[in-house]
Amino acid sequence: MTAPALQSWQSVQAEVMRRINERVWLPGAIIPNEAELAAEFGCARATVNRALRDLAEKGLLDRRRKAGTRVTVNPVRKAILDIPITRHEVERRGAVYRHALIEQQRTSPPPVVAGWLNLAPDTEMLHQRALHLADSQPFLYEDRWINIAEAPQILDVDFDTISANEWLVQNVGFTKGDLTLSAANADPVEAELLATQEGAALFVVDRTTWNGAAPITQVRLAYAPGFRMQTTI
Amino acid sequence: MTAPALQSWQSVQAEVMRRINERVWLPGAIIPNEAELAAEFGCARATVNRALRDLAEKGLLDRRRKAGTRVTVNPVRKAILDIPITRHEVERRGAVYRHALIEQQRTSPPPVVAGWLNLAPDTEMLHQRALHLADSQPFLYEDRWINIAEAPQILDVDFDTISANEWLVQNVGFTKGDLTLSAANADPVEAELLATQEGAALFVVDRTTWNGAAPITQVRLAYAPGFRMQTTI
């Protein structure tokens, strides 16, 4: 008897994943080429291509022209982290969002920030420190440097109405960004703002965003203790 | 004069991104449908589809049948986090990898772990505590519970030769997993093992993996201070 044709790329992918998972195709082994699989599955090569390309993006297959497709030996799995605007992050938890600007001034960045952004150390930038609250509890402390040249209208924004985070996402956007996740002990200022104790372990996100070659903003986000970032692999 | 045809999905995507970024298409606005764009760009609809589908996956477009395609108002950007095996993570830093098993026993998991894994509390599991080292410096402390029923051969593994992490990736695999990132203060045991002080802020990863409906392993990874997880948006 012949197996029924697999005529959707998802069903092809499921069958390929089954063969990987059940070791029908061993790690490191080469698998049949697209034309052969298409013939076996009774579908077009493009359908097989879609299924295999997707698995390669997920890190389960290694594909190279001429060399063929192999089962990855040590799969480097990918986790997709959503980076929402802070207001949505708070509201998704069912809490009421509020934010408070603590300090704002036009000044030159410290050398390390200027270096990250490839800006001259004497460039005048907008520096903000702000607190984001969930149900009036401190949620996130933000220390942000904004490149005024790339977002001149930022100077006219009413930050009681909208956070810099949200305004920038909506009005400037970015083409690429760097993200660093780490842990840090709360310093006295952070501890007071986040209503915790000095030394408490904080989850910290450093983010730099660019629009083409132009730096937009650099921000350090220190989350209140208890924050967890969750995703699936 | 007419613009030259855009005949690769990347060039179509670049042009669409330009229009989003330069506000030719405003956030929330509906953009022309695939057929119209294909006509304008002088390519097949499938090419436009590939470009737009990819942008939708990245969170820059919202697509719905019949409703059409809109520019996302508050883009939820996605960051892709690579989850390599620990040995590769250390070696990528140019350090020599070594790991040491601290303790191993067959026992029942604490209720919270059993709950995460949907296992009866009296299920006998393999419990491991191990240290991963980079150039003989503590890099990562690992506390792992393994479901023996799904990986019976684990009992015969020589953990001086290979870490449980690497063995499981190569020999069992998984179909899905949960990942939680957080920060925690080092307890006395962790502080000693990681050669730091009690209370130091540690970057912590909790990971649970499944093979279909069957739980494979649950692991808590506490990285030595200074660890940073980096990626791009």
Added chain:
DNA sequence: AAGTGGTCTAGACCACACC
């Protein structure tokens, strides 16, 4: 040189959501 994946085309049908 030749085999493999990568992509494009033109056409078709379908699924879904909005009307």
Added chain:
DNA sequence: GTGTGGTCTAGACCACTTC
């Protein structure tokens, strides 16, 4: 009902890489 994106097909050519 009807318009939109989602997908499949068959065929073709191309790019890359290994031989």
